[in-house]
Amino acid sequence: MAEKQVNPKLKTLLEMGPIVIFFVAYLWLREKTFVIGGVEYEGFIIVTAGFVPLMIVSSLALWKLTGHLSKMQVATLVLVVVFGGLSVWLNDDRFFKMKPTMIYVLFGGILGFGLLRGQSYLKYVMDSMLPLEDAGWMILTRRLMMFFLGLAVLNEAIWRTQSTDTWVYFKTFGLTAAIFVFFMTQGGVFQKYAKEEDTPS
Incomplete structure (x- = not known):
């Protein structure tokens, strides 16, 4: 199926937005520690926990708008979910x-x-x-x-x-x-x- 034409600025925002948000959030929370369920989590882990669903949402939005995700985008999303999830789950x-x-x-x-x-x-x-x-x-x-x-x-x-x-x-x-x-x-x-x-x- 041919890729639908969308606003280039919107497409760039969906592709690059999660990375920019991750960077800004990391700078904001890097020195902080959070206690959740009796377990201490550094700011990096909390930011990672937010980045994974953000990547999923932005990828789904991109797919909905364009009707297409490249194999590279799909592979990247899968690895973000797997390795990001492991970092949060194992606090590592x-x-x-x-x-x-x-x-x-x-x-x-x-x-x-x-x-x-x-x-x-x-x-x-x-x-x-x-x-x-x-x-x-x-x-x-x-x-x-x-x-x-x-x-x-x-x-x-x-x-x-x-x-x-x-x-x-x-x-x-x-x-x-x-x-x-x-x-x-x-x-x-x-x-x-x-x-x-x-x-x-």
Whole structure:
């Protein structure tokens, strides 16, 4: 089913809003401790507990408006629910901090599996946005696979060796900026392998 057209600003708000709210709420509650049912919870856990249902609601709203959620969005939502839920249930922030690692290992692994089969799964996701020749898709897929796996390693290094504050800033701004920079640096591939539009004879 074709994706319904919605206001781009509303779509961006639904996609990025939960992350921004998580960041602001963390800055507000990071120094606080809450006692619920006789158990102490740090602010990070409380913010995580709010982020999970917020992601579910925003994803459902996005699906309702557009009639479509990409496989990447669905996988991300599932991992947010699983790892966020584990962090809240076990009162252990490590599970939620592992989530980006699992997401990027999953995406990198899927792209790698496709490459082993001689296919670019990235093409199936982005072909309508970036019409490239097959050779271009293979190059871009290999690079993105390595990039995702590199982000997974970087996330592990940061959450295991740095403070929670550092990890939250990295998660909110660093990962987003890294993905933006990655695609900005692929201009040579886009130019060299762009498909020429068919012209009427």
